Amino acid sequence: MTQVFNFSSGPAMLPADVLRQAQEELCDWNGLGTSVMEISHRGKAFIEVAEQAEKDLRDLLHIPQNYKVLFCHGGGRGQFAAVPLNLAGSAGVADYVDGGYWAESAAKEAQKYLTPNVIDACTTVDGLRAIKPMSEWQLTKGAAYLHYCPNETIDGIAIDETPAFGDDVTVVADYSSTILSSPLDVSRFGVIYAGAQKNIGPAGLTLVIVREDLLGKANIACPSILDYTVLAKNDSMFNTPPTFAWYLAGLVFKWLKAKGGVAAMDKINQQKAELLYGVIDNSDFYRNSVAAANRSRMNVPFQLADSALDAVFLEESFAAGLHALKGHRVVGGMRASIYNAMPLEGVRALTDFMQDFERRHG
Amino acid sequence: MTQVFNFSSGPAMLPADVLRQAQEELCDWNGLGTSVMEISHRGKAFIEVAEQAEKDLRDLLHIPQNYKVLFCHGGGRGQFAAVPLNLAGSAGVADYVDGGYWAESAAKEAQKYLTPNVIDACTTVDGLRAIKPMSEWQLTKGAAYLHYCPNETIDGIAIDETPAFGDDVTVVADYSSTILSSPLDVSRFGVIYAGAQKNIGPAGLTLVIVREDLLGKANIACPSILDYTVLAKNDSMFNTPPTFAWYLAGLVFKWLKAKGGVAAMDKINQQKAELLYGVIDNSDFYRNSVAAANRSRMNVPFQLADSALDAVFLEESFAAGLHALKGHRVVGGMRASIYNAMPLEGVRALTDFMQDFERRHG
Numbered sequence: 144m145t146q147v148f149n150f151s152s153g154p155a156m157l158p159a160d161v162l163r164q165a166q167e168e169l170c171d172w173n174g175l176g177t178s179v180m181e182i183s184h185r186g187k188a189f190i191e192v193a194e195q196a197e198k199d200l201r202d203l204l205h206i207p208q209n210y211k212v213l214f215c216h217g218g219g220r221g222q223f224a225a226v227p228l229n230l231a232g233s234a235g236v237a238d239y240v241d242g243g244y245w246a247e248s249a250a251k252e253a254q255k256y257l258t259p260n261v262i263d264a265c266t267t268v269d270g271l272r273a274i275k276p277m278s279e280w281q282l283t284k285g286a287a288y289l290h291y292c293p294n295e296t297i298d299g300i301a302i303d304e305t306p307a308f309g310d311d312v313t314v315v316a317d318y319s320s321t322i323l324s325s326p327l328d329v330s331r332f333g334v335i336y337a338g339a340q341k342n343i344g345p346a347g348l349t350l351v352i353v354r355e356d357l358l359g360k361a362n363i364a365c366p367s368i369l370d371y372t373v374l375a376k377n378d379s380m381f382n383t384p385p386t387f388a389w390y391l392a393g394l395v396f397k398w399l400k401a402k403g404g405v406a407a408m409d410k411i412n413q414q415k416a417e418l419l420y421g422v423i424d425n426s427d428f429y430r431n432s433v434a435a436a437n438r439s440r441m442n443v444p445f446q447l448a449d450s451a452l453d454a455v456f457l458e459e460s461f462a463a464g465l466h467a468l469k470g471h472r473v474v475g476g477m478r479a480s481i482y483n484a485m486p487l488e489g490v491r492a493l494t495d496f497m498q499d500f501e502r503r504h505g
Numbered sequence: 506m507t508q509v510f511n512f513s514s515g516p517a518m519l520p521a522d523v524l525r526q527a528q529e530e531l532c533d534w535n536g537l538g539t540s541v542m543e544i545s546h547r548g549k550a551f552i553e554v555a556e557q558a559e560k561d562l563r564d565l566l567h568i569p570q571n572y573k574v575l576f577c578h579g580g581g582r583g584q585f586a587a588v589p590l591n592l593a594g595s596a597g598v599a600d601y602v603d604g605g606y607w608a609e610s611a612a613k614e615a616q617k618y619l620t621p622n623v624i625d626a627c628t629t630v631d632g633l634r635a636i637k638p639m640s641e642w643q644l645t646k647g648a649a650y651l652h653y654c655p656n657e658t659i660d661g662i663a664i665d666e667t668p669a670f671g672d673d674v675t676v677v678a679d680y681s682s683t684i685l686s687s688p689l690d691v692s693r694f695g696v697i698y699a700g701a702q703k704n705i706g707p708a709g710l711t712l713v714i715v716r717e718d719l720l721g722k723a724n725i726a727c728p729s730i731l732d733y734t735v736l737a738k739n740d741s742m743f744n745t746p747p748t749f750a751w752y753l754a755g756l757v758f759k760w761l762k763a764k765g766g767v768a769a770m771d772k773i774n775q776q777k778a779e780l781l782y783g784v785i786d787n788s789d790f791y792r793n794s795v796a797a798a799n800r801s802r803m804n805v806p807f808q809l810a811d812s813a814l815d816a817v818f819l820e821e822s823f824a825a826g827l828h829a830l831k832g833h834r835v836v837g838g839m840r841a842s843i844y845n846a847m848p849l850e851g852v853r854a855l856t857d858f859m860q861d862f863e864r865r866h867g
Contacts, residue, residue: 366583367614
């Protein structure tokens with residue numbers, strides 16, 4: 144069988160070693176004779192898994208002591224509600240930087256709880272999609288926080304610079320698609336959250352990293368399962384957490400550490416992105432319409448000059464073991480999601496295929 | 506190695522056949538060369554899994570056409586908030602039957618959104634814990650709904666009769682620990698919900714079965730991920746669902762069908778419960794303090810007459826492959842959770858051990 148490389152945007156590829164370990168011990172974990180997904184979240188055995196996962200994540204991201212790490216239900220969209228419900232306080236307004244589909248969706252959900260001041264950060268530079276410089280972002284005085292999404296999976300647009308507007312501005316970031324892919328200074332954020340299904344583990348788990356001084360302010364209408372304070376007080380076990388997803392996330396964190404941590408991933412991710420964008424840029428057959436400074440290293444959308452070839456491209460790439468390359472319906476074309484779990488040889492297999500396809504159809 | 510029987514209250518034992526299948530295909534599902542947890546929830550392959558799981562559940566419970574089935578994030582506790590957020594309307598009050606820990610917790614969460622009229626249904630009959638007859642439940646006129654929990658996992662108390670107060674009373678039930686264990690007339694309920702981690706699959710998935718005429722009334726403050734209307738409109742894919750848990754639930758539904766469905770499980774569950782309660786009742790060494798009419802067939806708490814032997818009992822039972830028998834800290838003693846996945850021979854292994862333990866220590 145052809146080796147398969149899966150470019151799905153999420154749920155996405157997991158490290159092959161992690162899946163193999165999970166498979167080996169699925170029915171008999173830790174010599175218990177049961178699966179890790181069959182044991183109590185409150186028992187000693189699972190609590191060790193949970194604590195180790197948190198410790199490894201703290202090591203990987205150098206999370207300061209004054210931040211809580213929460214393992215939650217509800218996905219990124221759950222956090223679109225949780226953020227205003229936990230942080231709005233009496234401000235009544237928060238700044239939402241709109242750099243694409245997900246940032247916009249977050250602002251829309253926030254409308255239920257406050258008035259989002261939507262900062263349209265999209266622009267074009269030389270005909271390419273780009274993000275306006277932060278100096279042009281018009282912040283609201285007295286806003287509860289500034290929300291942004293550093294990586295837009297659909298548009299393939301990234302904001303790599305961390306917002307810096309002084310200590311008065313609490314920065315909240317949706318890191319769902321880019322967490323653990325490059326170094327990150329947690330201390331510059333109030334809240335970082337991330338759905339697991341791209342760089343962390345399977346869908347159904349959400350990570351929240353929250354600065355302690357932001358706790359204790361939840362709206363009375365905040366469901367307990369989204370209340371950071373309740374979750375923090377109960378070590379994310381106020382209700383039964385998604386234990387199997389937590390365990391898998393723990394395996395991914397261990398795998399990342401063994402690979403050299405976030406700095407090492409950063410280097411590989413850079414190589415992967417350079418290789419793929421290089422092939423796109425050195426061809427008139429493929430194009431990507433994002434300005435270089437805002438190109439995502441996680442999600443690379445690209446169009447074929449002749450969209451009539453899209454179906455053939457998808458059929459042939461699938462047959463070559465290159466899966467899930469169809470672009471999001473909003474932008475069309477192709478998209479290769481190349482999260483941490485995608486090895487360099489996967490991107491090489493893709494670029495080899497792309498060049499061969501171009502030779503045959505160009 | 507000794508065969509292990511796992512009496513955990515949840516996350517709980519899954520059918521051994523289901524786990525074995527999941528293990529076999531964990532790294533290469535459906536000949537795709539990827540795991541089912543690595544593929545898009547919006548792709549054809551996963552949508553088939555999702556639809557088949559819903560169809561099988563509909564078959565198993567004979568769910569009428571005018572009910573939607575939702576596969577959600579957030580667990581049972583998420584539903585403690587979702588129920589009032591979706592159903593309260595302008596009523597401002599709902600009836601909450603308090604039969605134990607979970608029913609009480611649901612009422613407490615509901616306080617955020619309405620005034621729960623808590624109906625204390627607990628009583629004692631001949632010194633045994635029992636539930637008051639429904640004729641004594643004092644319902645509120647104009648209440649939005651009546652909420653109850655037909656099976657209390659901690660207390661081992663069940664309400665087997667379905668509330669019948671006429672068509673004006675919308676009945677909402679937390680079936681987390683008893684769904685699919687015995688026949689159920691869905692048409693008598695407005696909403697049935699269930700966390701997956703007892704009779705359905707792994708933690709992190711929640712089922713909601715909701716009558717269509719109850720949709721469209723969600724409170725403006727309801728987070729979208731808990732909004733039944735939003736979820737129904739999007740076939741539970743408003744956000745990325747917990748796909749692996751959904752797939753596993755589907756395998757459990759198939760397994761149930763192959764076993765003869767809910768009627769067959771009902772019979773086996775009856776045998777299991779009779780065997781275990783029989784051994785308890787025929788002994789002065791063990792006791793259960795729930796009246797016969799309200800004894801749970803899913804969770805059987807029992808005490809040793811001499812609690813000084815608790816630690817030895819737990820140690821020896823674990824060594825015999827009988828896991829997770831420690832009772833909840835609130836009631837102490839032991840608890841055997843014997844959901845659908847627990848075979849009769851597991852309960853027999855437990856009762857054999859209990860009788861042997863009594864001979865040696867009685």
